[in-house]
Amino acid sequence: MxxxxxxxxxxxxxxxxxFRTETLLKEVHRRVFATLREEGLYLAPEPPVERLLGSLGMLLEHIWQKVMPDGSQAAQDRANELLLQYELEELENGRGELxxxxxxxxxxxxxxxxxxxxxxxxxxxxxxxxxxxxxxxxxxxxxxxxxxxxxxxxxxxxxxxxxxxxxxxxxxxxxxxxxxxxxxxxxxxxxxxxxxxxxxxxxxxxxxxxxxxxxxxxxxxxxxxx
CATH class of the missing domain: 3.40.50.1000 (HAD superfamily/HAD-like)
Structure with a gap:
C-alpha cells in the first residue's frame, strides 16, 4: 500500500x-414500528430494516422520507423520538458492537x-x-x-x-x-x-x-x- x-x-x-450499526438497529427498528402501530401512527406493514440501514449517513429527516415515505409527518416525528430513545436504551443494555x-x-x-x-x-x-x-x-x-x-x-x-x-x-x-x-x-x-x-x-x-x-x-x- x-x-x-x-x-x-x-x-x-x-x-x-x-460502529456495527446493524447489531443495534435491528432490535431498535422492530421496537420503533411496534410502538408506532400501538399508537396508531403507522399501520402499514413494517418496512424492511435494510431500508433503514441503507439510509444511514443521511440527515434524519431524509431517512424517514426514504424508510416510510407513506408515513405522516406526525409518524415521522414520533419515529425520530423513538429511534433515539430505543437506541440509548439498547446501548445501555449492552446491545451493539464496534x-x-x-x-x-x-x-x-x-x-x-x-x-x-x-x-x-x-x-x-x-x-x-x-x-x-x-x-x-x-x-x-x-x-x-x-x-x-x-x-x-x-x-x-x-x-x-x-x-x-x-x-x-x-x-x-x-x-x-x-x-x-x-x-x-x-x-x-x-x-x-x-x-x-x-x-x-x-x-x-x-x-x-x-x-x-x-x-x-x-x-x-x-x-x-x-
Missing part, C-alpha cells in the same frame, strides 16, 4: 465505520499524536453515547453531529469541525458517499471503509483509498515511517 503523509487529525464517521480492532487502532493513532474526531449526521446524544458506552469516548477530542450543530450537509459539518479545531491537515474516514463528499469538499484525503455491507453500489466512488478492514488504517499510517 502506498505511503501517505500523516495528518494532524482524523475525522471518523460513526455508523458503518466505527468493528473488530477499533479500540486498538484508535489507541495507537492517538499515541502517535493524531487528533481524533467523530463527524456524523446523527443525533447529538447518539453520537456521543455510542463511543462513551463502548469505551472509546476518551480517545476523541471532539464529537460533531448534525443533531448538535444543525448543519444541512456533511460538507458543512466537516467545515465547521475544521474551523473550530484549527486542524491544518486531516483525513476523512467513512463508509458513505456523504463522507467522501465531505472530505473532498474540504480538501481532505478520504478513506473509504468498504466493510459495512449495507451501502449502495458506487457509494465510495472518488475516495482516495479504500480499506476492507478497520485495521488497514494502521497500514497507511505505518507507511509514513513514524
Amino acid at each position: 502506498k505511503p501517505y503523509d500523516l495528518p494532524e487529525a482524523m475525522l471518523f464517521d460513526l455508523d458503518g465505520t466505527l 468493528y473488530e480492532g477499533v479500540p486498538e487502532v484508535l489507541g495507537e493513532l492517538k499515541s502517535r499524536g493524531v487528533r481524533l474526531f467523530v463527524a456524523s449526521n446523527g443525533l447529538e446524544s447518539y453520537v456521543k453515547e455510542v463511543p462513551r458506552l463502548r469505551g472509546i469516548g476518551d480517545l476523541f477530542e471532539g464529537f460533531y453531529s448534525a443533531g448538535e450543530y444543525a448543519t444541512r450537509s456533511k460538507v458543512e459539518l466537516v467545515r465547521l469541525l475544521l474551523e473550530q479545531s484549527g486542524a491544518k491537515s486531516a483525513w476523512m474516514v467513512g463508509d458513505r458517499h456523504s463522507d467522501v463528499e465531505a472530505g473532498k469538499g474540504n480538501g481532505l484525503f478520504t478513506v473509504g471503509c468498504d466493510y459495512a455491507g449495507f451501502r449502495r453500489e458506487g457509494e465510495l466512488d472518488g475516495a482516495d483509498v479504500r480499506i476492507a478492514r478497520f485495521s488497514e488504517l494502521l497500514d497507511l499510517v505505518r507507511g509514513v515511517g513514524i
Whole structure:
C-alpha cells in the first residue's frame, strides 16, 4: 500500500465505520414500528430494516422520507423520538458492537499524536453515547453531529469541525458517499471503509483509498515511517 503523509487529525464517521450499526438497529427498528402501530401512527406493514440501514449517513429527516415515505409527518416525528430513545436504551443494555480492532487502532493513532474526531449526521446524544458506552469516548477530542450543530450537509459539518479545531491537515474516514463528499469538499484525503455491507453500489466512488478492514488504517499510517 502506498505511503501517505500523516495528518494532524482524523475525522471518523460513526455508523458503518466505527460502529456495527446493524447489531443495534435491528432490535431498535422492530421496537420503533411496534410502538408506532400501538399508537396508531403507522399501520402499514413494517418496512424492511435494510431500508433503514441503507439510509444511514443521511440527515434524519431524509431517512424517514426514504424508510416510510407513506408515513405522516406526525409518524415521522414520533419515529425520530423513538429511534433515539430505543437506541440509548439498547446501548445501555449492552446491545451493539464496534468493528473488530477499533479500540486498538484508535489507541495507537492517538499515541502517535493524531487528533481524533467523530463527524456524523446523527443525533447529538447518539453520537456521543455510542463511543462513551463502548469505551472509546476518551480517545476523541471532539464529537460533531448534525443533531448538535444543525448543519444541512456533511460538507458543512466537516467545515465547521475544521474551523473550530484549527486542524491544518486531516483525513476523512467513512463508509458513505456523504463522507467522501465531505472530505473532498474540504480538501481532505478520504478513506473509504468498504466493510459495512449495507451501502449502495458506487457509494465510495472518488475516495482516495479504500480499506476492507478497520485495521488497514494502521497500514497507511505505518507507511509514513513514524
